[in-house]
Amino acid sequence: MSWISYVIFFAVIALTLYITYWAAQQTTTASDFYTAGGSLTGWQNGMAIAGDYLSAASFLGIAGAISLNGFDGFYYSIGWLTAYLVVLFLIAEPLRNLGKFTMADMIGARFGAKKVRGAAALNTITIVMFYMLAQLVGAGALIKLLFGIEYWIAVLIVGTMMLIYVLFGGMTATSWVQIVKAILLMLGTIIISFLVLMKFNFNFISMFETMKTATPHGEAFLHSGVVYTDTIGLISVLIALVLGTAGLPHILMRFFTVKDAKTARSSVIYSVWIIGIFYVLTIFLGFGAAKFVGADAIIAENAAGNMAAPMLAGVLGGDALESFVAAVAFATILAVVAGLVLSGASAIAHDIYGQIFKNGNVTEKQQVNAARWASIAIGVFSILLALGSEKLNVAFLVSLAFCVAASANVPTILLTIYWKRFNTTGAVASMLTGLIVALVLVAISPSVMNPVEGATLITGNPIFPYANPAIVSVPAGFLAAVIGTLVSSKRHEKDEVSYAEVRFKAETGYKELDL
Amino acid sequence: MTNQVARGKSTMDYEKLVQSEDFKGLVKRKQNFSRPYVVFFFAAYFLLPLLTGYTKILEKPAIGAMTWTWIYAFSMFVMVWIFTSIYMNKAKQFDIEVDKIIEKNVLK
Numbered sequence: 001m002s003w004i005s006y007v008i009f010f011a012v013i014a015l016t017l018y019i020t021y022w023a024a025q026q027t028t029t030a031s032d033f034y035t036a037g038g039s040l041t042g043w044q045n046g047m048a049i050a051g052d053y054l055s056a057a058s059f060l061g062i063a064g065a066i067s068l069n070g071f072d073g074f075y076y077s078i079g080w081l082t083a084y085l086v087v088l089f090l091i092a093e094p095l096r097n098l099g100k101f102t103m104a105d106m107i108g109a110r111f112g113a114k115k116v117r118g119a120a121a122l123n124t125i126t127i128v129m130f131y132m133l134a135q136l137v138g139a140g141a142l143i144k145l146l147f148g149i150e151y152w153i154a155v156l157i158v159g160t161m162m163l164i165y166v167l168f169g170g171m172t173a174t175s176w177v178q179i180v181k182a183i184l185l186m187l188g189t190i191i192i193s194f195l196v197l198m199k200f201n202f203n204f205i206s207m208f209e210t211m212k213t214a215t216p217h218g219e220a221f222l223h224s225g226v227v228y229t230d231t232i233g234l235i236s237v238l239i240a241l242v243l244g245t246a247g248l249p250h251i252l253m254r255f256f257t258v259k260d261a262k263t264a265r266s267s268v269i270y271s272v273w274i275i276g277i278f279y280v281l282t283i284f285l286g287f288g289a290a291k292f293v294g295a296d297a298i299i300a301e302n303a304a305g306n307m308a309a310p311m312l313a314g315v316l317g318g319d320a321l322e323s324f325v326a327a328v329a330f331a332t333i334l335a336v337v338a339g340l341v342l343s344g345a346s347a348i349a350h351d352i353y354g355q356i357f358k359n360g361n362v363t364e365k366q367q368v369n370a371a372r373w374a375s376i377a378i379g380v381f382s383i384l385l386a387l388g389s390e391k392l393n394v395a396f397l398v399s400l401a402f403c404v405a406a407s408a409n410v411p412t413i414l415l416t417i418y419w420k421r422f423n424t425t426g427a428v429a430s431m432l433t434g435l436i437v438a439l440v441l442v443a444i445s446p447s448v449m450n451p452v453e454g455a456t457l458i459t460g461n462p463i464f465p466y467a468n469p470a471i472v473s474v475p476a477g478f479l480a481a482v483i484g485t486l487v488s489s490k491r492h493e494k495d496e497v498s499y500a501e502v503r504f505k506a507e508t509g510y511k512e513l514d515l
Numbered sequence: 516m517t518n519q520v521a522r523g524k525s526t527m528d529y530e531k532l533v534q535s536e537d538f539k540g541l542v543k544r545k546q547n548f549s550r551p552y553v554v555f556f557f558a559a560y561f562l563l564p565l566l567t568g569y570t571k572i573l574e575k576p577a578i579g580a581m582t583w584t585w586i587y588a589f590s591m592f593v594m595v596w597i598f599t600s601i602y603m604n605k606a607k608q609f610d611i612e613v614d615k616i617i618e619k620n621v622l623k
Contacts, residue, residue: 071584078563078591085556085598089549093606205579212580222582223574224567231568238564242557265606272599276592500529507542508613510621 005146005323012184012327013161016177016334020165023173030367033170034101034346035256042263044179046270049254051178053080053245053271054185054278055131055336056138056306057398059329062279063312064305066286067298070211070221072228073286077279079241084275086246088268094417094506096255096264102343103252103409104351110416110502112495113424114356119431121351123408124249126435127401128344129382131250132337134397136386138306139333141394145307146326151390158333159383165338166345166375170368171257174338181328181335182274188328192309193281195316196288207287214291221290236471237399243474244402247409250336250343261509288312306394341375341382348374399468400442407473408434411481417506420499422485423492429484434477441469527621537616541609548605552598559594563587 031037040048058080065073099106104120136155143154165173200207208222215221228234245251255264289298289308292315301307310329314322349370354362362370411430415422442448444463453459464472504510532538566573566587573583 071588074588075564078560078588081595082556082560082591085552085595088599088602089553205581208580208585222580222584224564224584228564228568231564234564234568235561238561242560262606262610265603269599269603272595276595280589280592498529500533501527503542504529504532504538507538507545508617510617 002319002323004320005326008320008323009146009327009330012331015180016165016331019176019180020169020173023169023176027168027170027172028368029364030350030371031101032172033368033371034342034350035253036171036175038257038259040175040257040263040267042258042266043270044175045254045258045263045267047182047274048175048178048257049251049267049271050274050278051180051182051185051332051335052250052254052339053275054182054332055398056135056142056329056333056394058278058282059185059189059332060138060142060306060309061304061394061398062282063285063289063309064298064302064307066282067289067293067308067312068295068305069226070215070217070286070290071224072226074283075224075228075234075238076241077282079238080245081272081276081279083242083245084268084272086242087251088265088272091246091252091413091417092255092264092268093261093509095252095413096258096261097506097509098417098502099256101253101256101350102346103247103249103413104347104355106252107412107416107427108351108355109505110497110499111424111427111493112497113428113493116424116427116431117351117355119428120409120412121347121356123404123431123435124347124351125344125378126439127247127249127404127409128340128347128378129385130397130404131248131401132340132344132378132382133385133389133392134394134401135333135337135340136382137389137392137397138394139330139337140386140390141302141306142310142326142329142333145301145310146323152387155383155386158330158337159379159386161334162337162341163376163379165334166341166379167372170371171342174335174342175257177331177338178335181331184328185332186274186278188313188325189278189281189285191321192288192313192316192325193284196284196292196312199288199292199316210291211287214287216295230466232471233466233468236466237468239474240399240403240406240468240470243406243410243470245405247405247413248401249347249405249409250339253339253343253346285309285312288316292316304394341378344378345371345374348377400438400447403442403468403470403473404435404438406470407438407477408432410474411477415478415481416502420503422481422499423488423490424496425488425490426481426483426485430477430481433480434473437476438469438473441473445469532620535616535620537612537619541612541616544612545609552601556594556598559591563591 062076098109104117108117139158140151140155212219289312293311298308310326313325353370412427441464446462447467449458449460449462577583577586
């Protein structure tokens with residue numbers, strides 16, 4: 001590390017801290033804390049969604065996956081972008097029209113029973129924990145690589161930073177950190193892509209010709225099937241990618257930071273363009289790293305390829321670019337974990353404490369205090385988990401979060417909006433079945449069970465053949481919704497709101513005065 | 516002030532509202548608009564692994580060394596951008612309809 005690396009790194013961190021300081025002065029109410037007072041404009045929220053979504057898995061993970069596995073790495077880009085069509089066409093506007101702060105609010109707008117809200121909050125917390133663990137483990141590895149400090153110190157630094165953003169700045173600070181990070185990330189990615197393209201004399205087609213012979217995979221690098229030799233396994237991954245986004249609590253929460261459904265819609269458009277362009281550029285990051293860094297060097301640094309993008313920046317642009325890219329990756333992780341802490345805290349403070357234990361009878365001050373304490377609890381708990389998880393595979397944790405989101409949340413969200421007959425029992429059955437089936441199948445999958453000793457948590461032959469169980473767990477979530485609804489003795493419980501009201505509000509955004 | 520979601524004290528007749536011709540027409544037009552796009556993008560998305568997994572037709576070179584697999588993948592990106600633009604334009608029309616329904620049935 002040269003002095004310039006330190007300067008760039010600390011400049012990025014100073015910038016985000018300044019944003020937090022500024023935001024802290026504007027955060028007083030619960031609505032400010034959770035949703036920035038619903039004050040963001042379409043483009044701001046679009047950038048923040050992109051900032052929230054392009055996590056370590058997207059930036060470090062996809063670049064690494066493409067560099068090592070060619071086209072198979074690009075499936076992540078395709079799936080995570082197409083997911084926004086699901087969000088836009090089916091979920092964004094009804095969600096914004098029905099909800100207030102959280103995903104559980106939206107489901108609670110139809111099903112008032114505490115067990116429904118409890119199940120939704122449980123899913124949110126589970127997804128947030130897996131997702132956050134992945135980011136913290138990634139951040140720890142990154143800092144360790146950059147500054148050569150111990151992993152546990154690195155995790156503590158990242159954990160402390162994320163808590164500072166959330167505790168003092170709430171959603172306003174978190175959103176602006178995400179916006180700034182999205183800009184920096186795009187800038188860094190565009191610079192690297194430009195340098196890669198320059199190395200290929202700006203000839204996109206000849207780049208593919210070169211890649212035929214640039215990697216150990218030969219021509220197969222450009223075809224599907226380097227890792228995904230089993231088509232059913234591949235389809236299972238793709239199901240989790242395309243449906244999972246629509247069930248991610250920290251992404252869904254972003255639709256409440258704008259004033260109405262129209263703005264929610266326009267923010268999706270902005271984010272789709274930013275995210276889409278970024279994902280196209282992952283080709284240059286991946287191809288460039290494979291060609292100019294080389295698979296051997298990438299694997300030597302990190303077996304999963306997570307350091308491919310910063311290494312490529314170093315080869316192409318020297319120390320300055322490498323540390324800029326590393327700083328951006330660090331800001332990326334901080335922005336994402338801050339968003340995750342907020343959505344986890346909102347599930348605890350707003351859903352469990354506020355609505356379940358206090359029946360909604362809490363003051364603004366109690367709300368914000370509870371949310372801050374919940375943030376600390378979530379933060380400390382995830383830091384402790386991360387300290388013991390250094391060896392866990394980052395991509396595995398993120399794909400698990402997507403799978404749980406797709407199986408446990410998406411069926412209930414969709415059916416709450418679109419199925420008249422759906423009821424309380426069906427909602428609870430679906431959320432819990434999706435969650436349990438996904439977790440159990442992962443626990444007996446090749447990601448956790450491997451005959452080679454020490455490769456995974458458990459030594460032994462995997463009972464379930466696919467690393468990602470979405471192909472079973474998502475249908476299980478839908479099936480449980482239908483069966484639960486049809487077999488329940490009460491057709492509709494007394495604290496359910498009529499489907500007519502839900503439908504009307506979801507379609508029109510009409511709200512009665514909340515007295 | 517409390518944050519409880521208002522329920523059970525509604526004075527609005529939602530059953531009548533959703534049965535109104537205006538609202539039924541809106542929902543029907545929205546569904547008729549969305550359905551083909553939703554079916555198409557899911558079909559296009561899951562056709563890709565079927566073609567790459569069970570056939571070799573996408574492995575033929577399309578432009579230089581770039582195979583049809585990549586052309587298909589890039590088409591998915593273009594599809595996402597086009598569909599979001601179409602949705603945006605159409606949604607503006609629905610907004611006008613919604614405003615009319617609210618004005619006519621709720622604010623009368």
